[in-house]
Amino acid sequence: MQILIPDSWLRDYLETNATPKQIQHALSLCGPSVERLHKKGDEYIYDIEVTTNRVDMMSVVGIAFECVAILPRFGYKASLKKDPYLEKVNLSTSKKVNYLNVTLDKAICYRFSTALIRDVKVGKSPDWLVKRLELVGMRGLNNVVDISNYLMHELGQPIHTFDYDKIDHGRVKFSCRRSYPKRFALRPNL
Amino acid sequence: MCRSRRIRKVAYSLFGQIRSTGSALNSSKFVNHKSLIINQDPSLPGIRPPQGHLHPVTHAIGEISSIFEKIGFVRVRYPEADWDWYSFESLNMSKTHPARDDIETFFVDTPEDKKMGKIVLTPHTSNGQVREMERVKTPPIRMVNIGKCYRRQSDVSHTVMFHQFEGLVVDQDITITHLKGTIDHFVKQFFGPKRQSRLRPYHFQFTEPSFEVDVTCDICLGKGCKLCKEGWLELGGAGMVHPNVLRAGKINPTKYTGFAFGWGVERTYMMKSGLKIDDLRLLYGNDIRFLNQF
Numbered sequence: 324m325q326i327l328i329p330d331s332w333l334r335d336y337l338e339t340n341a342t343p344k345q346i347q348h349a350l351s352l353c354g355p356s357v358e359r360l361h362k363k364g365d366e367y368i369y370d371i372e373v374t375t376n377r378v379d380m381m382s383v384v385g386i387a388f389e390c391v392a393i394l395p396r397f398g399y400k401a402s403l404k405k406d407p408y409l410e411k412v413n414l415s416t417s418k419k420v421n422y423l424n425v426t427l428d429k430a431i432c433y434r435f436s437t438a439l440i441r442d443v444k445v446g447k448s449p450d451w452l453v454k455r456l457e458l459v460g461m462r463g464l465n466n467v468v469d470i471s472n473y474l475m476h477e478l479g480q481p482i483h484t485f486d487y488d489k490i491d492h493g494r495v496k497f498s499c500r501r502s503y504p505k506r507f508a509l510r511p512n513l
Numbered sequence: 514m515c516r517s518r519r520i521r522k523v524a525y526s527l528f529g530q531i532r533s534t535g536s537a538l539n540s541s542k543f544v545n546h547k548s549l550i551i552n553q554d555p556s557l558p559g560i561r562p563p564q565g566h567l568h569p570v571t572h573a574i575g576e577i578s579s580i581f582e583k584i585g586f587v588r589v590r591y592p593e594a595d596w597d598w599y600s601f602e603s604l605n606m607s608k609t610h611p612a613r614d615d616i617e618t619f620f621v622d623t624p625e626d627k628k629m630g631k632i633v634l635t636p637h638t639s640n641g642q643v644r645e646m647e648r649v650k651t652p653p654i655r656m657v658n659i660g661k662c663y664r665r666q667s668d669v670s671h672t673v674m675f676h677q678f679e680g681l682v683v684d685q686d687i688t689i690t691h692l693k694g695t696i697d698h699f700v701k702q703f704f705g706p707k708r709q710s711r712l713r714p715y716h717f718q719f720t721e722p723s724f725e726v727d728v729t730c731d732i733c734l735g736k737g738c739k740l741c742k743e744g745w746l747e748l749g750g751a752g753m754v755h756p757n758v759l760r761a762g763k764i765n766p767t768k769y770t771g772f773a774f775g776w777g778v779e780r781t782y783m784m785k786s787g788l789k790i791d792d793l794r795l796l797y798g799n800d801i802r803f804l805n806q807f
Contacts, residue, residue: 352713356725374716 646762720752
């Protein structure tokens, strides 16, 4: 699997004195193979091949973690500026919510989390966000879609965004479609 | 002057030359009238009938085979059309693994076996691994399996059919150092004493840990040049045999360990001579003029 990681985005998470070429060299020897180093204007972009056993590296944060582990072995300084798994968020959580009724098939999905955002106005994303998406080969569509694409690329966390008004009686059910014998499709019944 | 007049002029002058040469020879004292077949030396060798030429892949297989033979490996042959079980499932690849898609692998239209699955044209010589474990039963195993592989990909650098050579060593206390040592030995024997090898992390379902093997470029010897960019060229994959594969071969993974590697014959041979072929499919084009160059 290929992923594009812009150097500036990587350095949102990674503090290091290594240059892009040095990062490419070190990573390729000890971690994921940086097949190419693209340059778009001032920006360097790592073109990385991630093997199927290390899907944790299919994100900016994933590569940042690899760099923190690998770069010091080559004599460079490397540390995390921020760890998304340790950041405290000021939100209350609970096992049940009154705005959504969820049924899960535990064989295919054992954890489901949701957040409700009210008074959303669908529109264009800010320029910096669109620019970053374009650097990694995606198109800016609208703020709602762009945010889920951005977060997927940055944190490796896939997100689905639904229009709450269109969900039938606030009920969501996850089930496995039997009609595909070779691979199963995961689709929420709304 | 028009064409026909020119031709006639040349023809007449030629006839004249022939006649004068003939009469000069006739008059010469040294001519043997009996053998007036001019300029014939009967002791010259005869005209050779057209001869075939060994295919470069045949050369390569012979060389590779002899290197491993000398360090105690046994060369074996295993089927190209093999059960799904030997090609995939026994190698720790589940039924949903993408290599089992028909986009990648050729499936043969024959009845499916309950345990063994369908018959496939093997995409790698690794199908020989578990077969060899079944043949030898108790380690030590030192196998080299050279055979044809088939993958659904055809372009300038890929042919649908190609050759791979697979090495497998299973014994007590086999470690990565044995893997590195064997690879290094092969590289020095095949490419030359100044060449070096290195391992980089990778992933295969049937090895853990897995590596990609590089060899230094023959032109710059690792410093970097136009041809190789970084100084290293990719050779193939390798790794320590996954315990699930040993179990599939009914070998106890707590008692025995092993390493394996699988590389393309064509690719390895091309790298040796520093040869760059525009289109790899030329190799199987059956043109004698091409093959004669090897």
